[in-house]
Amino acid sequence: MKILRVDMRNLSVKLEDLPVNWTAIGGRALTARILRKEVHPTIDPLSAEAKIILACGPLAGTRAPSCGRLSIGAKSPLTLGIKETNAGGPIAQKLDRLGIRAIVIENTPTSDQFYILKITNNGIEILPGQEWAGLKNYSLAEGLFQRFGTTSSIISIGIAGERQWKSATIALTDREGKSSRHAARGGLGAVMGAKGIKAIVIDDSDCDKPEIHDPKAFKQTINNWAELTKKDIALTYLQKFGTPGMISTMQYLNCMPTNNYQQSSLQNIEQLTGEEINRINRLRGGSMSACMPGCLVNCSITYRDKKRKFKTSNLQYQTIAMMGSNLGITDPDVIAEFDYLCDNLGIDSIELGSTLGVAAGLNLMKLGDPKSVLRLFEHIDYGTELGSLLANGVEGFCRRMEIDRVPSYKGQAIPANDPRAIKTAGVSYATSPMGADHTCDLSGHTHKISKDHLSDSLAGQIQSAIIDAFGFCLLAVPTDNSAVLEYLKNLVNARYNLNLTETGLVDLGIDLLRDELEFNKTSGFYTQHMDDPSFIREESIGRQKKVFDIESSKIKNFWSSLESKADNKHPETFSA
Numbered sequence: 136m137k138i139l140r141v142d143m144r145n146l147s148v149k150l151e152d153l154p155v156n157w158t159a160i161g162g163r164a165l166t167a168r169i170l171r172k173e174v175h176p177t178i179d180p181l182s183a184e185a186k187i188i189l190a191c192g193p194l195a196g197t198r199a200p201s202c203g204r205l206s207i208g209a210k211s212p213l214t215l216g217i218k219e220t221n222a223g224g225p226i227a228q229k230l231d232r233l234g235i236r237a238i239v240i241e242n243t244p245t246s247d248q249f250y251i252l253k254i255t256n257n258g259i260e261i262l263p264g265q266e267w268a269g270l271k272n273y274s275l276a277e278g279l280f281q282r283f284g285t286t287s288s289i290i291s292i293g294i295a296g297e298r299q300w301k302s303a304t305i306a307l308t309d310r311e312g313k314s315s316r317h318a319a320r321g322g323l324g325a326v327m328g329a330k331g332i333k334a335i336v337i338d339d340s341d342c343d344k345p346e347i348h349d350p351k352a353f354k355q356t357i358n359n360w361a362e363l364t365k366k367d368i369a370l371t372y373l374q375k376f377g378t379p380g381m382i383s384t385m386q387y388l389n390c391m392p393t394n395n396y397q398q399s400s401l402q403n404i405e406q407l408t409g410e411e412i413n414r415i416n417r418l419r420g421g422s423m424s425a426c427m428p429g430c431l432v433n434c435s436i437t438y439r440d441k442k443r444k445f446k447t448s449n450l451q452y453q454t455i456a457m458m459g460s461n462l463g464i465t466d467p468d469v470i471a472e473f474d475y476l477c478d479n480l481g482i483d484s485i486e487l488g489s490t491l492g493v494a495a496g497l498n499l500m501k502l503g504d505p506k507s508v509l510r511l512f513e514h515i516d517y518g519t520e521l522g523s524l525l526a527n528g529v530e531g532f533c534r535r536m537e538i539d540r541v542p543s544y545k546g547q548a549i550p551a552n553d554p555r556a557i558k559t560a561g562v563s564y565a566t567s568p569m570g571a572d573h574t575c576d577l578s579g580h581t582h583k584i585s586k587d588h589l590s591d592s593l594a595g596q597i598q599s600a601i602i603d604a605f606g607f608c609l610l611a612v613p614t615d616n617s618a619v620l621e622y623l624k625n626l627v628n629a630r631y632n633l634n635l636t637e638t639g640l641v642d643l644g645i646d647l648l649r650d651e652l653e654f655n656k657t658s659g660f661y662t663q664h665m666d667d668p669s670f671i672r673e674e675s676i677g678r679q680k681k682v683f684d685i686e687s688s689k690i691k692n693f694w695s696s697l698e699s700k701a702d703n704k705h706p707e708t709f710s711a
Contacts, residue, residue, distance in 0.1 A: 136236045139259065141252060143330050144183070144242035146261045153236050159627050159635060161192040163219040164604035164643060165237050166208025167650040170217055173239075176658035180212040181299055181329040183243040189230075189290070189335075190238075192606025194626050196231025196345040197353070198429035200360055201611035202626070203228045205290075205307060206603060211321035213301045213486070213528050214546045214570040216660030217651045218321035219603060221574075223426035223435075224307040226288045227606055229339040230254075240330050249297070249333040253283065256341050264333045268297060271479040272306040272314035275334060280312055283336050289314070291334040293481025296324030298518060300526040302486040303328065306478065309426055309435075315448045316426060319483040320572055321547065322528070345630070353629035360622050364431045367613040376409025377423065377436040378452035378610065383408050385452070389677030390556030392461040394502050395492030396542050396549065399556065399676040403465040407455055412436065412467050419443045432611045438471045446471040447478065453573055456551030457488025462495070463502035472505075476512050482526055485573070489548035490529040493538060530665055545570035546664045555671050555681045562592040562685055565667055566693040568651035568660075574609060575599055577616065588685055593696060600644035645697065652694060 136153040160168065166188040178184040187209040194202040205227040211218035230238075233256060244250065251264040267275055272293045279289050288308050295303035303324030306314040347353050364370050372380055382404070385391040389399035405411060416422075419439040426435045426449070436450040450471055458477070459470040477484040491508060494500055499521070500507035514522030524532055529548045533541040542549045547570035554561025563576035578595035598616065602609060605623050612619055620637040627635055655661065671683040 137234050139235050139238045139254070141238060141240045141261065142242050143240065143244050143250070143261075143332070146244070146250070148259045148261065150235075150259075157236075158631050159193050159633060160604065160643070161195070161236055162190055162204070162206040162221065162604045162606045163208065163600065164647045165190040166206050166219050167217060167647050167654070169237065169239060170208055170210070171650040171654050174210060176210070176654050176656070178210065180210040180215070180326055185210055185326060185329070186239055186241045187323065187326045187330060188237055188239050190236060191227035191230045192604070193236070194623075194630065195227040195606050196229075197347065197626075197630060198228060199353075199357060199626050200364070200429050200431045201427075201608040202606050202623075203427040203429065204606040204608055205230070205318070206606065207305055207318045207323050209321075209323050209326040210658065211323065211546075211570075212299075212325050213322040214660055215663055216545065216570065216655040216658050217568055218323060219569070220305075220318040220320045220323055221603060221606070222305075222307045222316040222318040223430075223608065224288065224309050224316040225427055226290060226307050226337055228428060229288055229337045232339045232342040232345060233337070238335070240327075240332060243329060244331040248331060250331050251279070252332055252335040254335065255338045267333050269294065272481055273479050276306075276308055276312060276314045279334060279336055284338065285312060286340050287336050287338040289334055289336055291481075292324045292327050292332070293479060294516075294518075295481040295526055296328035297333070298523070298526075299325040299328050300482070300523065301325055301528040301531065302483045302490075302526050304477075304481045304483050306481055309448050310424070310428065311448065313445070313448055315478050317449075317478060317481075317483075320485065320574075321569070322483070322486075324481050347630050348632040349629040353626060356622060356625040356629060361431055363613055363618060364611075369614045370432055370611070373432055373434045373610060374423065376413050377434045377450070378409075379407065379412050379436070379450070379455055380409030381452055382455070385456075385551075388556050389679070389681060390553040391456050392492075392549070392551055392553055394463050395461060395495055396553065396670070397674070399553065401460050401463065401465060404460065406465045407459060407467060407470075412438075412450070415467070424448065430608070430611070432608070434610055438467075440468055440471065447474045449478075450474060453551045454484040454488070457485045457548075458491075461488050461492045461551070462500075462508060464505060464508075466505070469505045473508065473512075480515060482515070485550050486528055486548045487525065489542050490525050490532050493529060493532060493536075493540075493542070494525065496538075497536060534665065540670050541665050541668055542670075543571060543665070544667055545660055547571045549668070553671075553676065554683045555676050558683060558685060559588040559591045559595065561671065561683045562588050562690060562693070563596060565690045566592065567596060568648065568655050570660075574603070577602065577609060577612065589689055589693065589696075593693070596648065597641065597644040600647045601640050604643055604647055648697065
């Protein structure tokens with residue numbers, strides 16, 4: 136297995152061997168390890184000294200169910216700390232079959248030009264790409280497929296990444312070649328833009344299947360997992376309705392942000408439930424599908440508008456809440472249009488939805504009015520001063536507009552799990568090395584009623600770290616999440632002839648978090664942001680008048696318990 140290094144200063148590439156002791160390290164664990172080892176935390180995230188790493192998990196190319204997400208890591212221009220964001224699609228699987236565990240992109244071009252990185256079984260090239268500059272993600276992918284063939288998959292930035300906006304995403308094409316899978320959080324599209332990479336074209340044609348040391352044990356593990364998936368109530372529900380299926384629950388728990396995080400319920404919200412979206416979408420020819428080959432959950436919604444035209448293959452709860460209810464909008468067609476615009480421009484819908492909610496309080500748009508939102512999208516598209524301000528993150532927007540009510544932690548917008556209602560999520564937003572991120576804590580996906588928010592957050596963050604290190608999908612975690620450890624352990628051991636234990640996987644997750652926390656100590660992550668939001672402690676939501684009331688001193692000392700956790704490593708870190 137190799138690490139591909141891409142030097143944009145002299146436009147050269149080289150392959151080096153993956154260290155033997157890194158055989159089972161992939162995804163977020165690998166991006167964190169390389170960043171900690173090679174990047175000084177104090178550098179400017181958009182400078183030549185910065186690096187961006189793309190890494191697949193150690194099981195990606197096998198097409199083991201739900202193990203094919205691609206992690207992308209860098210110092211975030213939004214949080215100023217270490218950041219990993221990941222997305223599905225077939226790309227990580229192709230990288231693994233090409234024998235590449237990670238791509239490390241370093242330095243910046245000597246000329247103000249964009250380039251295309253092409254990776255195939257026949258060689259690796261950095262090609263001139265200025266002709267593609269200025270294109271949005273969907274038209275860019277169409278053009279690149281015409282040039283390089285439809286057996287390719289594409290990683291790209293839209294105009295937001297070119298302009299190095301802090302909410303810029305990195306798009307990955309799905310199985311149908313649509314640029315609707317996004318590594319969205321943290322503004323890493325801006326880092327890719329600063330490196331002069333407009334797109335990466337990956338084609339694994341003529342590659343051999345990955346070697347598996349014990350095919351029988353590998354197959355049996357997958358068969359056991361398939362049986363578990365079929366019987367799991369949560370996963371079968373997800374298969375039917377995707378993540379919008381959780382909207383009724385989120386409304387019941389009062390944790391779906393509404394009208395700029397000011398309310399927890401909205402008239403006509405039933406139009407956004409998974410059941411209703413599924414009903415109208417199927418009448419239009421829409422469908423549920425898998426974002427990556429081999430997935431057994433098939434929770435991606437390919438959504439079509441009233442004219443049966445494709446809008447997105449990734450209509451998710453987070454976008455529905457942040458670009459819908461948080462803006463006072465309950466029409467799924469309108470939200471799907473906003474999602475399409477975000478994907479095409481290459482902008483994080485969570486970050487933008489949060490910023491637009493604040494903009495409504497300044498009368499720059501009107502809550503519940505889609506036309507006023509579209510006018511702001513036009514500003515972003517044209518790159519006006521207002522558009523640029525909106526696209527550079529909610530904290531920067533609030534700072535510029537002198538707004539004290541800032542819905543972010545460490546520079547990153549609060550996602551669609553309100554911390555007043557799910558207090559474990561609030562602890563995780565306040566303590567995660569990632570800032571406010573809906574993927575930093577597995578417990579945020581289980582919606583378990585917690586009795587110990589601090590302990591559950593710690594366990595949830597370790598769990599998520601392990602899952603991200605293997606390129607596994609958080610949405611594919613079953614009700615009994617302890618089963619994931621055994622599944623991943625058995626697959627890795629069968630593929631590589633290793634003797635990893637479940638305790639060893641917990642060690643890996645803890646080490647990953649330590650790498651990230653150590654990087655952040657001097658990065659500016661803790662010192663260069665506005666204070667954590669006070670309104671969640673002061674403004675209540677729901678009939679129960681919920682506020683976030685976890686003591687600040689406990690949050691400040693949160694990570695001191697990581698040492699004791701490391702001294703008492705055990706598989707029960709995953710619990711039902």
